[in-house]
Amino acid sequence: MRGNNILGLIFSNVHDEKVRELTEKRTMGSVPFGGRYRLIDFPLSNMVNSGINKVGVITKSNYQSLMDHLGSGKAWDLSRKRAGLYLLPPFGSAAMAPNSRIESLASVSSFLTNSREEYVLLSDSDIVCNIDYKDVFLSHLKNKADITIIYRFGKLPDKICNPTVYSIDPDGRVRDMLVNPKADGDCNFGMSMLLIRRDLLIKMVSDCVSRNLYNFKRDFLQRNISNYSCYAYEFKGYAQNVCSMNSYFDANMSLMLPTVRAQLFDKDRPIYTKVRDDMPARYGLGADVKNSLIADGCVIEGSVENCVLFRGVHIGKGSKLQNCVVMQDSTIGPNCKLNYVVMDKDVLIRNDRSLLGFQSYPVFISKGSVV
Amino acid sequence: MLPKQEVVAMLLAGGQGSRLGVLTKSLAKPAVPYGGKYRIIDFPLSNCVNSGIETVGVLTQYQPLVLNEYIGNGQPWDLDSMNAGVRVLPPYQRSRKSDWYKGTANAIYQNIPYIDRYHPEYVVVLSGDHIYKMDYSKMIAFHKEKEADCTIAVFDVPMEEASRFGILNTNEDGSVYQFDEKPKVPKSNHASMGIYVFTWSKLRKYLEADEANPKSSNDFGKDVLPAMLNAGERMFAYRFEGYWKDVGTVDSLWESNMDLLNPNIQLDLNEESWKIYSRNPVMPPHYISSGAKVQNSLVAEGCNVYGEIDFAVLFAGVYIAPGAVVKDSIIMPNTRIEENAIVQYAIVSENAVIGKGATVGARPEDITDKGEWGIAVVGDGCVIAPGAVVPPKAMIDKEQLVEEATK
Numbered sequence: 140m141r142g143n144n145i146l147g148l149i150f151s152n153v154h155d156e157k158v159r160e161l162t163e164k165r166t167m168g169s170v171p172f173g174g175r176y177r178l179i180d181f182p183l184s185n186m187v188n189s190g191i192n193k194v195g196v197i198t199k200s201n202y203q204s205l206m207d208h209l210g211s212g213k214a215w216d217l218s219r220k221r222a223g224l225y226l227l228p229p230f231g232s233a234a235m236a237p238n239s240r241i242e243s244l245a246s247v248s249s250f251l252t253n254s255r256e257e258y259v260l261l262s263d264s265d266i267v268c269n270i271d272y273k274d275v276f277l278s279h280l281k282n283k284a285d286i287t288i289i290y291r292f293g294k295l296p297d298k299i300c301n302p303t304v305y306s307i308d309p310d311g312r313v314r315d316m317l318v319n320p321k322a323d324g325d326c327n328f329g330m331s332m333l334l335i336r337r338d339l340l341i342k343m344v345s346d347c348v349s350r351n352l353y354n355f356k357r358d359f360l361q362r363n364i365s366n367y368s369c370y371a372y373e374f375k376g377y378a379q380n381v382c383s384m385n386s387y388f389d390a391n392m393s394l395m396l397p398t399v400r401a402q403l404f405d406k407d408r409p410i411y412t413k414v415r416d417d418m419p420a421r422y423g424l425g426a427d428v429k430n431s432l433i434a435d436g437c438v439i440e441g442s443v444e445n446c447v448l449f450r451g452v453h454i455g456k457g458s459k460l461q462n463c464v465v466m467q468d469s470t471i472g473p474n475c476k477l478n479y480v481v482m483d484k485d486v487l488i489r490n491d492r493s494l495l496g497f498q499s500y501p502v503f504i505s506k507g508s509v510v
Numbered sequence: 511m512l513p514k515q516e517v518v519a520m521l522l523a524g525g526q527g528s529r530l531g532v533l534t535k536s537l538a539k540p541a542v543p544y545g546g547k548y549r550i551i552d553f554p555l556s557n558c559v560n561s562g563i564e565t566v567g568v569l570t571q572y573q574p575l576v577l578n579e580y581i582g583n584g585q586p587w588d589l590d591s592m593n594a595g596v597r598v599l600p601p602y603q604r605s606r607k608s609d610w611y612k613g614t615a616n617a618i619y620q621n622i623p624y625i626d627r628y629h630p631e632y633v634v635v636l637s638g639d640h641i642y643k644m645d646y647s648k649m650i651a652f653h654k655e656k657e658a659d660c661t662i663a664v665f666d667v668p669m670e671e672a673s674r675f676g677i678l679n680t681n682e683d684g685s686v687y688q689f690d691e692k693p694k695v696p697k698s699n700h701a702s703m704g705i706y707v708f709t710w711s712k713l714r715k716y717l718e719a720d721e722a723n724p725k726s727s728n729d730f731g732k733d734v735l736p737a738m739l740n741a742g743e744r745m746f747a748y749r750f751e752g753y754w755k756d757v758g759t760v761d762s763l764w765e766s767n768m769d770l771l772n773p774n775i776q777l778d779l780n781e782e783s784w785k786i787y788s789r790n791p792v793m794p795p796h797y798i799s800s801g802a803k804v805q806n807s808l809v810a811e812g813c814n815v816y817g818e819i820d821f822a823v824l825f826a827g828v829y830i831a832p833g834a835v836v837k838d839s840i841i842m843p844n845t846r847i848e849e850n851a852i853v854q855y856a857i858v859s860e861n862a863v864i865g866k867g868a869t870v871g872a873r874p875e876d877i878t879d880k881g882e883w884g885i886a887v888v889g890d891g892c893v894i895a896p897g898a899v900v901p902p903k904a905m906i907d908k909e910q911l912v913e914e915a916t917k
Contacts, residue, residue, distance in 0.1 A: 174795035175811070213585070397814075400794060409792040414586075416787050418779035419546035419810040419824075420796065421771075426805050434795040435547070435811055436780060447795075451780075 145276060146256035146337065147186040147194035150240060151179055151205055153331075154265045157300060157382045160503045161483070165204040168196070168264040170381070171466045171484070173394055173403075174434040174447050177208050178381060180215075180412045181269070182262040182332075187215050188408040189272035191260065193222035195250055197243045199229055208413050215411045225250065240355035244344045251341050259340050263331035267390055268378035269403050269410065272334070275372045279334050282311060285367035286339070288360075289332040289374055295322055298383045303329035303356055305371055313369040318356050330374060339367070377402040388481060388501050391447045391464045394432050417450050425456060441471070455490065462498070480504065513593050515565045515628040517650060518710075519558050520621070522614055523551060523638040524571030529759045532889030532907045533859060537576040540638025542763070543842050543860070545770055545779065546810040546823050549580060550757060552788045553643070554636045555587045555596070560784050561646040563634065564594040567624055569617045571601060571610060580789060587787045599624060613728030619717040625710065633713055635706040635730065641766050642703075642754040643777070643784050649748045650707055659712040659743040660735065662686065663705035665754045675701035676731055678747045686745040689736060700747055703754060706730065712743060753777040760905075764857055764885045767823045767840045771806050791826040791843070801832055817847065825860075834864075839871070848896070855902060856886040864888070865896035872902045 151168030161170045168179030179196070186194050194217060198205060205226075211217075212224030227247045240261075244251070251259070258279075260272055270289070279287040288305065295302055305327045306315040316329075335343075343359060352358035363369075377399050379390040393399050404410060417436025422428070427442040436451040441458035448454070449466045455473035464481045471477070472490035479496030483506040488494070492510050496502035504510065527539025534542060540551035551568075558566050566589060570577055577598075584596035599621050601610050611617035618625075618635065625633060632653065634646055644663070653661040664678050672693070678700045679688040690696060716734050720726050726733045739745055753776050757763040769775045779786050793812025798804055803818040812827040817834035825843040830836060833850040842860045847853055851864045856871035864870055871886035884903030888894065891908045900906055 394794075395797070397797075400797065404794040410794070411792055414790045416586075416785050416790065418786070419808045422804050422807045422809065423773070424806055428798040428802070428804050430800040431798050432795045433798060433809070438780075 143190040143273070143276065144256050145189075145191050145258045145260050145272070145334070146251075146254050147182075147191045148244075148259055148261050149179060149182050149186075149194065149196045150243065150261070150263050151196050151202065152199040153240060153263045154382065155201070157265070158384060158387055160384060160505065161387065162201065164201060164506060166198060166201050166264075167381075168198075169202075169204040169208050170387070171449060172267065172381070172387075173391060174432050174449050175415075176410060176412045177205075178267065179205065179208070179264045180410050181267050182264055183215050183217075184410045185268070185270050185272060185408070186260065186262075187217065187411065189276075191272065192217065192219070193225070193254065193256060195225040195227050195247065197227045197247060199243065202226075202228060210413065214413050239353045241344060241347050241353045241359060244340070245348050248341065248344070251337060254337065257337060258334060259337045260334050261332065261340075265381050266330055266332075266378055267381065267403065268330075268374065268376060269405050269408055270332075270374055270376065270378075271408065275334055278311070278372050279370070282370040283368065284334075284370040285336060286360075286363075286369045287334040287372050288313060288369065289330045289334075289372050290327045291330060291374055291378060292327050293325055295326060295328055296380055296386070298386050299328070299380050300382050303331075303360075305329060307371045311370045311372075313364055313371050316356075316361055316364055318361070327371065327373075330378065334372075384481065384501065384503060385499065388464060392445065392462075394447065395430050395445065415450055420448075423456075441473070441475075449484075462501075464501075483508075486510070512627050515594060515630050517563050517565070517632045517634060517646075518625050518628050518630040519554075519563045519566045519634040519636055519646070520618055520625070521551070521554055521558075521566060521568045521636045521638055522617060523568050523577060524611055524617060525637075525639065526572040527639065527758060530763065531760065531905045532887055533760070533763070533857065534573070535889060535907065536573055538570065538572045538574060538638075539758070541577040541580055542757070543825055544641065544757065544763070545767060546808045546825055547790070548779075548786060548788045550641065551577070551580070551638045552587075552786050553641055554638060555581075555584075555589065556784075556786045557642075557644050557646060558634075558636075559587050559589060559787070561644075563646060564589070564591055565628055565630075566596045567599045567621060568596060568638075569599050569611065569621065571617075574598070574600060582789075586789045594628075597624065613733075614730045615717060615720050615726075615734045616728035618713075619721050619728070622714060622717065625714075630710050633708045633710045635708065637704040639758050640703065640754060640756055641777070642750075643752065643781075643786070644705070644750055644754075645784075646705075646707075649705070649750075652748050653707045653709075653746070656684070656746045657744060658707075658746045659709050660738055660745045661707040661748050662735070662745070663703040663750050664700035664747045665703050665750050666699050667701045669696065669699050672696035672699045672701065678702055680747045684746050684748075686739065686747050689731075689739065691731065700749070702731070703750060704731075705750075706735075707748075712738075760857065760885050760887055764840060764855075768821065768838070770808055770823065771821055793826055796824075799832075802830075831866075838873075842890070851894075856888065856900075858888040859890035859892070861891050862888050863893045865894050865898060867896055868894045868898045868900070870894065870900040877902060 151166045155162040217224035420437040423440035429444040431446045434450040440456045441454040446463045451468040453470040457474040469486040471488045476493040479501045523540040527534040589596035677690040755766045796813035799816045807822045810826040816832040817830040819836045827844040829846045831849040834847045839856045845862045848866045853870045877883040
């Protein structure tokens with residue numbers, strides 16, 4: 140049954156600056172991932188699979204690709220009369236373009252006040268995971284919490300930037316939070332997702348705005364931790380932050396592990412994405428594919444190892460690809476040699492080219508380039 | 511009143527397709543999976559949309575559940591428009607004289623009210639058992655240019671095969687002077703493709719006359735078209751060139767799937783301007799493991815391939831275990847081929863399991879008596895026991911397996 144009194148709210152632009160190469164012409168939410176997805180598919184599908192049927196997507200800039208991807212929300216079953224998908228681009232003059240989550244929330248205050256759901260679930264779009272928010276909601280109700288933050292426990296992932304680390308009481312209550320601390324060993328780090336009562340969110344945002352405080356983590360959360368009943372929910376499944384070219388590359392490569400795929404693409408909670416109607420991937424004579432993830436519409440005549448190929452990629456005869464991420468509709472001509480290369484959409488690599496990156500620094504080729 | 515539509519397409523999808531055996535046991539022929547992600551009906555439906563035909567009636571009768579569910583509101587084919595779109599038309603009860611669809615012509619006759627609502631000039635009659643890409647708008651333009659009452663699409667088959675088809679004998683201007691249903695000595699090689707364009711006012715008249723004739727079998731090919739020809743109506747043959755294949759038998763279904771793996775055969779399903787639409791599964795891209803060997807194959811999303819495949823068509827969610835070998839075969843959605851099983855020259859239907867070390871089908875070169883050889887077919891939901899052997903040409907049915915197990 141659908142409909143559970145929760146409004147979903149996704150920030151599609153936050154963290155854009157972290158993977159500048161990929162977000163030059165798009166939002167973080169529309170960064171292609173995993174052969175056929177965009178990052179926003181994960182929070183969006185998670186919300187839909189948890190019974191949330193009204194989702195607002197807050198955008199700031201560069202959002203053409205995002206709008207094209209989301210369309211009417213049909214692919215997520217969010218094209219409906221009651222509730223559904225709401226795209227929330229900046230409103231007002233250019234000077235007022237929101238620069239922080241607080242400003243963004245303030246600029247969509249009418250959307251928040253006009254909604255009828257009692258709770259709001261906020262999420263960024265830089266984490267790849269499959270999470271059941273119904274569980275989060277139950278824990279929120281059980282704890283009679285005002286705010287429930289979602290965190291993971293473990294060693295801080297390498298290259299994570301600006302992490303939030305929480306001290307949590309045994310009963311789940313959040314005692315303290317630190318932004319970007321020096322943390323060695325295991326800790327509780329945030330996933331940039333939180334559940335809050337709608338009226339409280341509206342009140343807290345307007346409090347911040349009236350005091351000219353615009354930092355979401357410091358002003359909105361840190362200051363208020365002791366004023367409200369703030370609880371934490373631990374997510375124990377697979378999750379991967381995308382916060383640099385390296386972590387983007389690693390997140391794609393982690394999909395080769397059957398355990399990761401089983402968790403991320405749970406049959407009961409599928410990840411939805413825009414449909415393209417490509418034919419199944421075609422392997423030609425002489426194709427040699429090892430340990431790779433291949434999407435529909437690919438035509439493979441060369442050799443491919445440890446690669447993620449998005450929809451509609453062509454690999455020419457005699458070409459050899461290792462450790463590459465190749466986005467939609469890129470074409471690699473015959474007899475090329477590529478290793479540790481991340482190719483954006485519509486790239487053309489002509490015949491006999493060689494490109495070599497290294498694990499710690501994959502070569503990036505921007506959208507539409509011809510090599 | 512609905513806005514006028516110049517053309518209404520009627521798609522005959524009620525046939526059982528009994529020659530496909532277990533493959534059509536619980537679904538109608540047009541719903542049979544094809545090409546890794548499609549069902550046969552995706553072809554006529556996509557052709558309609560790509561030709562600009564927005565109003566399509568799908569006549570169902572035999573095992574309609576899967577087909578109904580698949581077509582749904584027509585959204586995957588863009589056929590969910592406001593005033594037109596796709597409608598599923600089953601036979602229905604009326605105040606008097608209710609009946610099943612007695613024949614192809616009777617099926618259209620029973621749906622005259624549906625067609626009349628759109629006041630069309632032309633009606634296109636299609637069948638749901640062929641794989642082809644065709645621009646019907648060109649055929650309609652030809653029909654208009656010839657001021658025809660009926661235009662029949664024809665495909666030139668090799669002369670030696672002509673006696674298996676309904677052959678149209680034509681004059682130089684393309685007009686038809688004779689029908690030859692499966693002639694022993696064919697005069698031409700123009701085979702009817704079962705695609706007709708009619709001027710609606712004319713067809714309506716002939717359908718009513720045919721219905722009033724108690725001796726008629728209410729079939730287009732046997733009754734209505736000969737009646738129109740005998741009465742001297744303007745009837746033309748429209749030549750189609752390109753890929754066209756009937757997939758009404760196990761062999762032809764298998765062959766047509768294999769044609770997709772042949773780069774020399776002109777059937778590109780990826781053509782941007784003429785896409786074949788389908789209801790897409792919600793699954794991640796497929797995974798090919800380090801130990802796998804994949805060549806000359808078509809692999810859909812959600813598959814996990816650990817074994818070896820060559821000349822195989824894998825539908826969504828298929829699992830090929832390490833050591834398993836699949837060659838010259840079609841494996842339909844969510845089927846598992848377990849360790850060291852060998853599948854050759856076979857069609858394995860949906861949700862089946864081929865147990866460890868089992869063998870399904872055989873290569874023709876390994877069989878001495880050629881009469882014994884044929885494509886092996888495993889029906890949907892069948893679980894083939896480890897080490898079991900399914901001989902070539904066999905047709906395995908789930909109920910039959912259960913019965914044998916309880917003996």
